[in-house]
Amino acid sequence: MPSLPTVEFDVIIVGAGIAGTAMAHALGTDGRKVLLLERDWREPDRIVGELLQPGGIKALESLGLEKCLEGIDAIHCKGYNVIQDKNSVLLPYSYENAKNGCGFHHGKFIMSLRTAAKAAPNVTCVEGTVKTLLTDKDDESHVIGVSYSTKTDKENDKLAYAPLTIVCDGCHSKFRKEVNKKQVTVSSTFVGMILEDCKLPNPGHGHVVLVDPSPILLYQIGTHDTRALIDIPGSKIPSLANGDLSKYMMEKVLPQLPESVHPSFIAAVKKGNLKSMPNQHLPPATNTRKGLLLLGDANNMRHPLTGGGMTVAFWDVVHVRDLLREVDDLENYDLVQKQMKSLHWRRKQLSSTVNILANALYALFAAGGDSFEKVLQDGCMEYFKLGGICVSTPIGLLSGMLHDPKALITHFFAVAFYGMYIQMTRGPLYLLPYLLFRAIGALVVAAIIVFPLMMFELQN
Ligand SMILES: Cc1cc2nc3c(=O)[nH]c(=O)nc-3n(C[C@H](O)[C@H](O)[C@H](O)COP(=O)(O)OP(=O)(O)OC[C@H]3O[C@@H](n4cnc5c(N)ncnc54)[C@H](O)[C@@H]3O)c2cc1C
Structure with missing residues (x-):
């Protein structure tokens, strides 16, 4: 058997995408010895992750990475314009003087984040495809490192060991099922x-x-x-x-x-x-595996309609960084696991808001014909036209500035009731029974859309 090179780190990070690069930069800056493994360091050409919400920019600032938006021909985004037939409504980022969002080529932004990760202290970047998670021979649930192959030596797997392995291998994650068995x-x-x-x-x-x-x-x-x-x-x-x-x-x-x-x-x-x-769509699961943490799209996904994925990922990195700052020794597994359980609930104020909003809004915006969802879509357009908090709060939630699932549910049902009212006032009096039927149907559908999404978020 050939001798296998082994290396030891404090943390191994799998995947130098949105979450992995930011996590490596944060932990390396905090003095942890980090190995960042990415299967392909060339500039990616993808259609994902190209609009960063103001809330995501705030997270980048907290991570000291806001400079990654410079020099990549990023374009300021002042809010949204929603167009329905000849009808349109402008939704400026108006929640508590939010800054602009940012549009950019995903590949350019990733390369900028990777440059920052490479320049961070204590971070070793290696091109390699992670093949397996290594586990303790006496305790199979305990992850102690990874095996990976490189392009130059595909025959001989390399091994790396660390008390904590953070998997950020994206939406087609190979290692997701090690922690999150929920259905995609x-x-x-x-x-x-x-x-x-x-x-x-x-x-x-x-x-x-x-x-x-x-x-x-x-x-x-x-x-x-x-x-x-x-x-x-x-x-x-x-x-x-x-x-x-x-x-x-x-x-x-x-x-x-x-x-x-x-x-x-x-x-x-x-x-x-x-x-x-x-x-x-993938509801998140609590990270309970000793020595392993699943982050980013690997553990949680939602419809990209509202462009919230990167914002959630960057805030997750902020939370993990802050929680691990309370752990001196990463081999103190009980404490690390306690912190990871806290992560599951700490992240929910934002992630649940973004997850529910994205999927619920998609159900409304994909409605057509005479469906009950179309009643809600029309109600939503008219609700936005009321202006004031009917715009600033929903856009605060969408932009990742307002982390408040309760506000989301309140406004969602306010939209549903307003949609009922609009429906009832749309026709002559003799159509009232039919209009009432459609209005009540819309309310029932609103509940059918949002309650299962809430249930997903309340699970471990
Ligand atoms: C169509 C679409 C549009 C979207 N638009 C937006 C948007 O506008 N705004 C927004 O905020 N979010 C958007 N999202 C969501 C956003 O792209 C993701 O939430 C975000 O990219 C997740 O980051 P990540 O780090 O988890 O994964 P990724 O950024 O995908 O990174 C995963 C990394 O892991 C590497 N990797 C995978 N397997 C291995 C392995 N075995 N070994 C080594 N490396 C490996 C990959 O090469 C990759 O670099 C969109 C999603 C979709 C599907």
Whole structure:
């Protein structure tokens, strides 16, 4: 048997994406000896993680990483413009003088975070694909390190040991099931493309266009580039290879887009560089495995409609950093596990808010025809038009500035009741029984949407 090189660290981090880079930077800066393992250090080209909410920027500031937004051609985002047919409403980031959000190319931001992680003290960065978690021979539940292979030596696995291994290997996590056995569900698929020199109806704002069958997102991610994300319900999309996807874009999507967007959209479809990603939902699980912590999309996902994933991940890193500051010796496993249990509940003020909001809003925004959800969607548009706290609180929740699930539920049902009122006042008196039926149906559907999401969040 060949002799295997082994190394020892305080912490091993798997994956140098959003969560892993920030975590390595935070722990290395705090004096821990960190090994950061990433399977591919080249700039990624993905359609994910391109709009950072003001709440996420606040977390970056707390981590001393706000400079990572500089020099990457990031574009300020002042809030949202929601468009429904000829109807539109502007939702500025108005909660407690929130700063702007930021749009950028995901790859550029990741490279900026990776540069910061590499420059942090005590962080060793290695290109390697983690293959297994190593466990104690006397206690299989106790993770003591990882085995990994490198591109230059695929035959001989390397071993690394540490009292704590933090897995941040993203949405297709290989190691998720070691901690989180909850089911991953896919509600829809985002098809993404870059629109060059697109004329958005309200520059400087993210756009949500409510169309049939489900919403489209448009936001600027560079001086000349605007990201378009087209939601297609379910996990199957028309084939790109045989031209069905391009046909779908031209015949179904294009006519429903604002006219100013048409030229750049047509050019992007003709160029054909369309990418897709599943929109997944995964409730979080408590980290109870000795020596192991699951972070980021590996442990918790929500629909990306509200662009909340990076904000949740950065705040998780802030919480883990703060909780581990109370642990001198990471081999004090009881204390580490106690802190990880605290993490599960500490993160919920924000993560539950973002998770419930994203999935509930998707259910409303993907509504069409005569459905009860459409009553709620119409109610939501009219609610936003009331302005004041009917905008500032919901946008505070969405932007990750207001961490308050109770406020979310209050406003969600306020929208439902307002939707009922709008429905009841929409027709002549003789239609009242029918309108009443639709209004009550909408309230029942609101409860059916939100209560299961709340239940997921209340579990361990
Ligand atoms: C379509 C879409 C759009 C989105 N848009 C937004 C948005 O606008 N704003 C927002 O805040 N969030 C958005 N999100 C969510 C956001 O992208 C994620 O929440 C965030 O990227 C999660 O970060 P992470 O560190 O968990 O995973 P990632 O950033 O994906 O990082 C995982 C890393 O692990 C590495 N890795 C994987 N396996 C291994 C292994 N075995 N060994 C070594 N390395 C490994 C990968 O190469 C990768 O670098 C979007 C999600 C989707 C699906």
